[in-house]
Amino acid sequence: xxxxxxxxxxxxxxxxxxxxxxxxxxxxxxxxxxxxxxxxxxxxxxxxxxxxxxxxxxxxxxxxxxxxxxxxxxxxxxxxxxxxxxxxxxxxxxxxxxxxxxxxxxxxxxxxxxxxxxxxxxxxxxxxxxxxxxxxxxxxxxxxxxxxxxxxxxxxxxxxxxxxxxxxxxxxxxxxxxxxxxxxxxxxxxxxxxxxxxxxxxxxxxxxxxxxxxxxxxxxxxxxxxxxxxxxxxxxxxxxxxxxxxxxxxxxxxxxxxxxxxxxxxxxxxxxxxxxxxxxxxxxxxxxxxxxxxxxxxxxxxxxxx
Numbered sequence: 001x002x003x004x005x006x007x008x009x010x011x012x013x014x015x016x017x018x019x020x021x022x023x024x025x026x027x028x029x030x031x032x033x034x035x036x037x038x039x040x041x042x043x044x045x046x047x048x049x050x051x052x053x054x055x056x057x058x059x060x061x062x063x064x065x066x067x068x069x070x071x072x073x074x075x076x077x078x079x080x081x082x083x084x085x086x087x088x089x090x091x092x093x094x095x096x097x098x099x100x101x102x103x104x105x106x107x108x109x110x111x112x113x114x115x116x117x118x119x120x121x122x123x124x125x126x127x128x129x130x131x132x133x134x135x136x137x138x139x140x141x142x143x144x145x146x147x148x149x150x151x152x153x154x155x156x157x158x159x160x161x162x163x164x165x166x167x168x169x170x171x172x173x174x175x176x177x178x179x180x181x182x183x184x185x186x187x188x189x190x191x192x193x194x195x196x197x198x199x200x201x202x203x204x205x206x207x208x209x210x211x212x213x214x215x216x217x218x219x220x221x222x223x224x225x226x227x228x229x230x231x232x233x234x235x236x237x238x239x240x241x242x243x244x245x246x247x248x249x250x251x252x253x254x255x256x257x258x259x260x261x262x263x264x265x266x267x268x269x270x271x272x273x274x275x276x277x278x279x280x281x282x283x284x285x286x287x288x289x290x291x292x293x294x295x296x297x298x299x300x301x302x303x304x305x306x
Contacts, residue, residue, distance in 0.1 A: 006038055010047060013061040020058040021051070035059070133178070136195050137171065139203060140180055144168045147208045150182075152201040154193055157269065162186065166193065167208040183210040224265035229274075230284040232259050237280035244273065259284070271296055 005028055012019060012027075021032040028035070039059055042049045048062035143150040154164045167183040177194055184191040233241050235256040241247075249261035264270050271292050274281065283290045 006042060009035075009038060010042065010049070010061070013049065013059065017063065018052075018058050018060040024059065133195055136198055136201055137178065139201050140168060140171060140195070143203050143208070144170065146203075149185075149204045149206045149208045150180075150201065151204050152193075153199040155197045155199070157267070161199075164193070165204070166191070167210040169212060182208075224267060226263050227266045227270070227286065227289065228261065228263045229286070229289055230259065230261045231274075232257055232282045232284060233277070234280040237277050241277070241281070275300075 009024060009028075012024070021035045024035045025032045036051065039049055039051055049059065050061075051057070051059050140150060142148075149165055150168050151163065151165045153161055155161050163186075165185045166180065167185070168180055169182045170180075172179045172181055172192070177196065180193045180195065180198075182191065182193075183189070238258055241260065245260070245262040245264065247260045247262045249259075251259040253259065271289075274283065274289070274293060275296060283293055
């Protein structure tokens with residue numbers, strides 16, 4: 001028997017006061033005999049639950065019984081409610097599971113004395129194509145929970161596409177994007193994969209048996225080289241910059257521009273991102289970043305002159 005099923009049975013009884021074994025058997029997809037075993041187990045554990053025979057009978061719980069609301073603090077219950085609401089937006093679950101999660105959140109909300117509607121977290125992207133990310137998220141979640149290897153086509157940062165087979169470990173939200181962390185059999189190493197770069201994703205029938213603990217070698221944590229950039233940004237792109245980078249220093253000027261300082265990993269995509277500011281950003285330092293931006297701009301100009 002599952003603890004969450006027993007917990008749900010108790011909740012149903014508190015809500016409805018009395019139910020039939022047949023009704024609960026259909027709800028949980030088990031036999032009536034199993035339901036009666038659950039009733040016995042709950043009774044032995046101290047829950048005042050009992051069954052009544054005859055017409056109008058069924059399974060009931062003492063009207064004076066209530067779950068101990070002090071098992072979780074208000075802050076812990078709020079965290080659970082917020083987590084359920086947030087993950088439902090990107091879960092990839094069928095509607096029935098999503099509705100069940102919402103009902104669970106509502107039940108916990110009823111035990112919280114504070115307002116539970118003050119926060120809403122939605123990881124789903126704004127674009128209409130967001131449903132594809134939800135599908136990928138749902139499949140990867142199932143692979144992790146069922147401990148199955150996953151296979152997919154992946155586009156790396158240099159534009160190459162490779163078929164990857166991965167022992168999935170966890171889903172991580174970092175830097176405004178979702179990543180899969182796991183052991184890549186192609187690279188024979190720990191890797192992070194951005195969900196939006198995955199295509200033709202599928203669960204294999206093979207067990208994922210390489211974990212953090214069983215990896216063949218100790219894996220050093222990847223730490224990219226960092227660059228601290230100082231730049232002047234003009235009004236047209238200030239909001240875009242503040243949305244994009246975490247600035248350690250922001251100095252406003254009379255002309256409406258600002259001078260900012262921020263730290264980024266030294267990778268090719270950073271230069272492309274800096275170029276997206278066009279003439280509304282001027283790099284002050286370091287020198288190699290200015291030179292790199294100028295060279296890329298010249299290369300772009302050559303293409304358009306051809």
